[in-house]
Amino acid sequence: GENVEQHPSTLSVQEGDSAVIKCTYSDSASNYFPWYKQELGKGPQLIIDIRSNVGEKKDQRIAVTLNKTAKHFSLHITETQPEDSAVYFCAASPPNDYKLSFGAGTTVTVRA
C-alpha cells in the first residue's frame, strides 16, 4: 500500500516568513495529493490539493508543488500569520480510489 512520509514534524516560523512542508510517497500510481489543516480540537480541513497532471497550484498565500519523478510534493505558505498555526497533513491517493494515506503531520507555530 501507499506510504507517505512528512517532514518536518514541527516547524516554528516568525510571522511574515515562509513555511515549507515536504512529503514523499511510495506508490508511483498515486495521482491525487491533498493538504489538510487541523486546528486544535477540530477535524482536518482541506486547504489545497493537486493532481498529477499539474506541477504547481496556488491559492493566495498557499501553494503546492509536485515532482512525480522524485515522488515528492510540498506545501508552501508565504507571509505567515498567527492564524496559520495548526497541524498540517499531506495525503496521497491512487487514481479512482478513496483511501487517503496520510503523513504523520507537521505542527506549525507562527511566532508573533
Place this chain on the structure above:
Amino acid sequence: NAGVMQNPRHLVRRRGQEARLRCSPMKGHSHVYWYRQLPEEGLKFMVYLQKENIIDESGMPKERFSAEFPKEGPSILRIQQVVRGDSAAYFCASSQYRGNEQFFGPGTRLTVL
C-alpha cells in the same frame, strides 16, 4: 449548509464497555469514510460505506469493530468491549461521489479508562 456532523465530540468509556460513534454526512453526500487518528500520528483509513452497504472495511480490526450506514439516520461506528488501545480520535468524512475529495467532521475523541 451544515458540514459533516459527528457526535459525541468526546466519549469516555471503561474497559469492556461499548462505544457508539455517530456521523451525519454533508447534505447530498451518500459516501462515508471512517478514519482513526492515534496520538502524534496521521489518520488511518478504517472503512468506507455507501447507504446500506459496506464497500471496504479493510482498515478496520476484524474483532470488536463494526460499522453501518442505514437507509435513514447517521452512520455508526461501533466498538465493543473497548480496550485502552482504542483510545484515539475517530474522524468521519463524506463525499458526494465515490472518491478522494472528502470532507471531514470534527471527530469523536474516545478515551478508554
